[in-house]
Amino acid sequence: MPPVLALLIALLTVPIGGHAAPPRYDWPVSPAHLTRRFEPPPRPWLAGHRGVDLGSTAGAEVRAAGPGTVVFVGEVAGRGVVSIAHPGGLRTTYEPITATVAAGDQVAPGDPIGRLDAGHPGCPAAACLHWGLRRGDAYLDPLALLGLGRVRLLPLEAGD
Numbered sequence: 001m002p003p004v005l006a007l008l009i010a011l012l013t014v015p016i017g018g019h020a021a022p023p024r025y026d027w028p029v030s031p032a033h034l035t036r037r038f039e040p041p042p043r044p045w046l047a048g049h050r051g052v053d054l055g056s057t058a059g060a061e062v063r064a065a066g067p068g069t070v071v072f073v074g075e076v077a078g079r080g081v082v083s084i085a086h087p088g089g090l091r092t093t094y095e096p097i098t099a100t101v102a103a104g105d106q107v108a109p110g111d112p113i114g115r116l117d118a119g120h121p122g123c124p125a126a127a128c129l130h131w132g133l134r135r136g137d138a139y140l141d142p143l144a145l146l147g148l149g150r151v152r153l154l155p156l157e158a159g160d
Helices: 003-012 142-146
Strands: 033-036 052-056 061-063 068-076 079-086 090-095 097-099 112-116 127-135 138-140
Touching (some): 079 097, 090 142, 127 142
Antiparallel strands (some): 079 090
C-alpha cells in the first residue's frame, strides 16, 4: 500500500471495539498562513518541497503538533531543527526554530518546543515555519494530520 494511502487510512479510521482513539494533531504555530504546499518530487532523489511552509511572525511560539518524543534537537544546514517521533511510526520536523526542548523530552499536543526564527529561504513572510512529516523514508503532507492534505488516487500496484 502506498505510504500516503496508509497514513490517510490510519488517520481517518474510527476506532472500534475499545481501541484507543488516534492521536490528536493541531497547527504547530499561530498565527499561521500557508505560504507553500507539500510538493513531493516524482522520484525520491529529485528536488521537491518535502513539507509545508507556514508564514507567521519571528519569535512566535512553536508547539508540538501531536504527542510524542523529541528525537532530535540541533542545527541542519545552519538552521535550528526539532524532530518529534509520534505513534504509528510518524515523525514531524520543525525549522527554523530556537528549541526550548531537549532530545528525550515527552511532549503532548500543543506543548511549546521552541520559538520561530526569521529568515526561512523562499518565505514571503517575515518568518515561515517549515513543517515536515515522514513515515520511515517516505515524506508525507503534514496537512494530512489535520485532515487538510490533498487527496490523490493512485493506481494500484501489483501486490497491493
